[in-house]
Amino acid sequence: MLNVFLDDRRPNPPGYKLARTAEEAIRYLRARQVNTLSLDYDLSTHPVTGLDVVRFMVDRSIYPKRIIIHSANPFGRRRMLRMLLPSKPESVAVTVQPLPWI
Known part of the structure; x- marks a missing residue:
């Protein structure tokens, strides 16, 4: 199992595969x-x-065990949370941990 870090600019943290x-x-x-x-x-x-x-996750009911929203964009964070929270299984943990802009 992989930990995946989706970001177009920031480097991936240790233990994460960069997408x-x-x-x-x-x-x-x-x-x-x-x-x-x-x-x-x-x-x-x-x-x-x-x-x-x-x-994609919501439409196909494909979720990792844990989702972290690290976006520094408050509008984007809210949009992702609004879509995720009502549809994700209870077993999926969602946290918001914004990282600074680069």
């Missing part, structure tokens, strides 16, 4: 290899954002 695009993160989710997923909202692939990864 620079939403598509990369979704590939890991499709393979059901993700234990923890840490999400940024704003990506250089705009208009594709971290919300697209959340939408």
Whole structure:
């Protein structure tokens, strides 16, 4: 099982595999290899954002055990939380841990 850090600019923390695009993160989710997923909202692939990864999880009911929203964008954090919280299984932990802008 992998820990995946979705971010287009920040380096991955130790113990995390880096996904620079939403598509990369979704590939890991499709393979059901993700234990923890840490999400940024704003990506250089705009208009594709971290919300697209959340939408993928919700639409297909594919969730890692833990989701961290690390985006510094307060609007993006709220959008991802509003979509995740009502649909995720109770066993999935969701936390918000914003990281500073780079």
